[in-house]
Amino acid sequence: MPTKIDTPDIQARPSVDRNGFVFSWQGRIFRGIYPDAQQQIQELLDSGLIAELESKNLFPKTRATDYTVDGCSLVLEHEKISPILLPENWSFEMHKAACLCLLEVNRIASKYGYSTIDSHGFNILFSKGEPKFIDLGSFIKTKAIRPGVVKGWRGLQEFQQMMHFPLLLRARGWDINLIQLYDTSFFSILKSWCRHPFWARLLSPRIYNRIEDAYYIYKMIHQIPDEMISDNLKYTAIRRLAARCILFGRRLNLFPFTKVSFAKLAGKIQKIRKKRRRSVWGDYHDKIEVTPRFSAIAEMLKKLPNCKTVLEFGGNSGFFSKILLEEGNFDQIICTDYDVNAIDKLYLELRETGETRIIPAMLNISQDLMLSNFEPNEKRLRSDIVCCLALTHHLFLSQGLSPSFVFGRIKKYATKYVAIEFMPLGLYSPKFDDTLATPEWYCEEWFRENFEKHFKLIDRRILEKNRILYLGQLLDDESN
Numbered sequence: 001m002p003t004k005i006d007t008p009d010i011q012a013r014p015s016v017d018r019n020g021f022v023f024s025w026q027g028r029i030f031r032g033i034y035p036d037a038q039q040q041i042q043e044l045l046d047s048g049l050i051a052e053l054e055s056k057n058l059f060p061k062t063r064a065t066d067y068t069v070d071g072c073s074l075v076l077e078h079e080k081i082s083p084i085l086l087p088e089n090w091s092f093e094m095h096k097a098a099c100l101c102l103l104e105v106n107r108i109a110s111k112y113g114y115s116t117i118d119s120h121g122f123n124i125l126f127s128k129g130e131p132k133f134i135d136l137g138s139f140i141k142t143k144a145i146r147p148g149v150v151k152g153w154r155g156l157q158e159f160q161q162m163m164h165f166p167l168l169l170r171a172r173g174w175d176i177n178l179i180q181l182y183d184t185s186f187f188s189i190l191k192s193w194c195r196h197p198f199w200a201r202l203l204s205p206r207i208y209n210r211i212e213d214a215y216y217i218y219k220m221i222h223q224i225p226d227e228m229i230s231d232n233l234k235y236t237a238i239r240r241l242a243a244r245c246i247l248f249g250r251r252l253n254l255f256p257f258t259k260v261s262f263a264k265l266a267g268k269i270q271k272i273r274k275k276r277r278r279s280v281w282g283d284y285h286d287k288i289e290v291t292p293r294f295s296a297i298a299e300m301l302k303k304l305p306n307c308k309t310v311l312e313f314g315g316n317s318g319f320f321s322k323i324l325l326e327e328g329n330f331d332q333i334i335c336t337d338y339d340v341n342a343i344d345k346l347y348l349e350l351r352e353t354g355e356t357r358i359i360p361a362m363l364n365i366s367q368d369l370m371l372s373n374f375e376p377n378e379k380r381l382r383s384d385i386v387c388c389l390a391l392t393h394h395l396f397l398s399q400g401l402s403p404s405f406v407f408g409r410i411k412k413y414a415t416k417y418v419a420i421e422f423m424p425l426g427l428y429s430p431k432f433d434d435t436l437a438t439p440e441w442y443c444e445e446w447f448r449e450n451f452e453k454h455f456k457l458i459d460r461r462i463l464e465k466n467r468i469l470y471l472g473q474l475l476d477d478e479s480n
């Protein structure tokens, strides 16, 4: 007897998918399929494509269930991926791996007569360090010009604009946040200044955009459904003639240079290397010495009751996260930093060692870019304990952030406890045993007073000359 899932019990985001919608229920992830799309989705599942992608770790495990939900004739369950890292959380190397994943998915899909219509980064999630394509609704059947020969990819333009070119820019040292690409005005600026060939800068952006759009339409000419061509070109006699010519030309395979080779594109992506550009914190953890400080903090954190997940702000390349994993008993540690070199280093190291309990992610504590269609970072990455080690002096003194902003932000990511270091000497350099003058207000009483506005202080420990750890608990009405 099928079990009905009641609509008020599910959580779903607004969906643009014509085939169905994804929802979570009882902490599991499902996809309801509308009756109109059931046959098409069943054919996709029966084709063997999804099974091959699953076996290659490129798609989450998916199975049909006996559940029913209003408006849908089929309910699938997907393996849950958590936490959700959006493109804004990817380092350069993660971004590159995501590009390669999308191309590999399409290369494999082409063997089964499918391709993805979408090719942006929001359909890719990192699961145990591996990028996976997650959107079943994005697969469409390809049109072969003759058996076994497919030309064009409808997702090409989006792939170039949202994945490939931003990667090129990042390789050249551009510090772009991928979520900004959804703001088209930002993307237009990028396009006109970086990616266009020199001659294109002489054209007005309007004309250049038209040429570019025409290029991508030409590249997918074999994949546009007949009705779409006839429909779009039906209003004047000239257009109707053009539509007939296109349909005729397609039948005779008269359009050269329309093939898209996923393997070649992947080769291009593979070759993109980030220009070695020093960053302030990129090598910080290479030089760090093992001091008892980290073990002492790990010792304190592992005694906190019922804590299984940790998030580290300014975690650099994961020195402390690794110690915490070794010495504590945590299921997941999200190590975040805003320095791309540091997170890249951690990502590559974890890929090498196969350690999947540490999750690297780009995160700038002072920025809050949001897309309304996705949950914000603080919801997706929220953890039992949040650590902020050797960071607040930079936030208060170099970056000029206020204590209410900093503590408020840290609090939003924690469900139970916080471990925040105060640096009494401010921007002190142990190398030169020197300290920059700190402003008058910057003292421990000031730190403590502000800390206690947000957290219940449960421990204070002097760890080093310039490191005092404050261990706090969320105030009762704020924990969840």
Ligand SMILES: C[S@@+](CC[C@H](N)C(=O)[O-])C[C@H]1O[C@@H](n2cnc3c(N)ncnc32)[C@H](O)[C@@H]1O
Pocket (backbone or CB within 6 Å): 281, 284, 288, 313, 314, 315, 316, 317, 319, 320, 336, 337, 338, 339, 342, 363, 364, 365, 366, 388, 389, 390, 391, 394, 395, 399
């Ligand atoms: C002194 S290091 C501390 C690293 C590590 N927590 C430790 O204790 O060894 C400061 C780190 O904070 C990061 N950082 C500085 N400002 C940041 C911000 N606004 N958001 C995220 N990370 C930041 C830097 O990139 C750097 O890795």
